[in-house]
Amino acid sequence: MQGVILKGIGGFYTVETEDGRLHTCRARGRFRREGVRPLTGDRVDITTETDTAEGRIEAILPRDNEWKRPPAANLEQLVIVISAYWPKPDLLMCDNLLIEAGKRNVAAVVCVNKCDLARPEDVRALADEYAACGHSVVCTSAKTGEGLEALQSELTGVVSGFAGQSGVGKSSLLNALVPAFDLETGGRAARTDRGKHTTRHAELLRLPGGGRVVDTPGFSLLSIGDIPPGDLGGLYLEFAPYLSGCKHRACLHRSEPACAVKAAVDGGKISKGRYERYVIILDTLLESRRKRYD
Numbered sequence: 001m002q003g004v005i006l007k008g009i010g011g012f013y014t015v016e017t018e019d020g021r022l023h024t025c026r027a028r029g030r031f032r033r034e035g036v037r038p039l040t041g042d043r044v045d046i047t048t049e050t051d052t053a054e055g056r057i058e059a060i061l062p063r064d065n066e067w068k069r070p071p072a073a074n075l076e077q078l079v080i081v082i083s084a085y086w087p088k089p090d091l092l093m094c095d096n097l098l099i100e101a102g103k104r105n106v107a108a109v110v111c112v113n114k115c116d117l118a119r120p121e122d123v124r125a126l127a128d129e130y131a132a133c134g135h136s137v138v139c140t141s142a143k144t145g146e147g148l149e150a151l152q153s154e155l156t157g158v159v160s161g162f163a164g165q166s167g168v169g170k171s172s173l174l175n176a177l178v179p180a181f182d183l184e185t186g187g188r189a190a191r192t193d194r195g196k197h198t199t200r201h202a203e204l205l206r207l208p209g210g211g212r213v214v215d216t217p218g219f220s221l222l223s224i225g226d227i228p229p230g231d232l233g234g235l236y237l238e239f240a241p242y243l244s245g246c247k248h249r250a251c252l253h254r255s256e257p258a259c260a261v262k263a264a265v266d267g268g269k270i271s272k273g274r275y276e277r278y279v280i281i282l283d284t285l286l287e288s289r290r291k292r293y294d
C-alpha cells in the first residue's frame with residue numbers, strides 16, 4: 001500500500017494510506033544501514049499486518065524535494081511571510097527564499113502579515129512589488145483575521161511550509177488557520193505543558209479548510225551557493241520576458257552592455273529594489289565560487 005508519512009518520532013512513523021487510515025510503522029533496517037532517513041512528507045510503500053494499525057515502511061518513493069530544517073520532503077508550496085510593520089521586512093531574505101523555492105520547483109506565495117498595524121500604502125507597496133514579479137500575494141492579519149480566507153484558498157489542495165524571519169507571525173497564522181493547534185508565539189509558550197518547538201518534530205497537518213501544512217514554522221534557507229551564477233536570473237520570474245533580449249548570451253545582467261534586463265529596470269518594468277538585491281545575491285554567488293576555485 002502507498003501512503004504519506006505524517007510524522008516520525010523515535011523510529012515510529014505515522015503513515016496515512018490512500019484510504020485515509022493511519023498506520024504506525026517501523027522502517028526496514030535496510031534504511032538505517034544505507035543512511036536513509038524517512039522524512040515527514042515522504043511517499044512510501046508499506047506492508048501491514050492483517051487487521052492491525054501496525055506496518056512497515058518497505059520503500060521510499062523518489063522525492064520531489066528535500067528540506068533539512070525542518071526535515072521534510074515533497075513540499076509543493078512555500079509561504080513566505082513578511083511583516084508589513086515590525087520586524088522591518090527583510091526583502092533580501094524574502095528574495096532568497098523565492099530563489100530557494102524556484103530552484104526546487106516549489107510554488108511560492110508571499111504573505112504580507114500584520115496589515116492591521118501598517119499603513120495601507122506600505123502594505124500595498126510590498127504587495128505590489130511581489131505581485132509584479134508574478135508571485136501570488138496575500139495580505140493578512142493574524143490578529144484581526146483579515147485575509148485569512150485568501151490565505152486558506154492559496155493553501156487548499158497543496159502541501160505547504162511556512163518560511164520567513166522570526167517574529168513576522170508564522171506561528172500566529174498557523175494557529176489562526178488550525179484552531180485546534182496551539183503553537184507558541186512571540187517566543188512565549190502558549191501552554192506551559194508544551195516544550196519549546198525547537199525540539200518538536202515536523203508534522204504534516206490537515207487544514208480544516210483543505211490542504212496540508214508542515215506544523216513547524218520557519219523553513220530556513222539552505223545554502224543557495226550551489227546555483228551557477230548564470231542561472232540566477234532564470235529564477236526571477238519577472239526577468240523572463242527580457243532574457244532573450246540581452247546581447248551577451250551568458251549575460252549576468254550586471255555590467256554587460258546591451259542588457260535587456262537592465263534596460264527594463266531603467267524603464268520601470270522591473271522593480272529597482274528587486275534588481276538591486278539580485279545584484280547582491282549574484283555577487284555573493286560569484287564570491288563563493290571564486291573562493292571555491294582559488
Ligand code: GDP
Pocket residue numbers: 113114115116117140141142143144164165166167168169170171172173184185186187217
Ligand atoms: P513567528 O516568529 O514568525 O512565528 O511570529 P509569531 O507568530 O510568534 O508572532 C510574533 C509576534 O507578533 C507575536 O507577539 C504575535 O502576537 C504578533 N503578531 C503576529 N501576527 C500579527 C498580526 O497580524 N497583527 C498583529 N498586530 N500582531 C501580530
Ligand code: ZN
Pocket residue numbers: 246247251252253254256258259260261262
Ligand atoms: Zn542581461
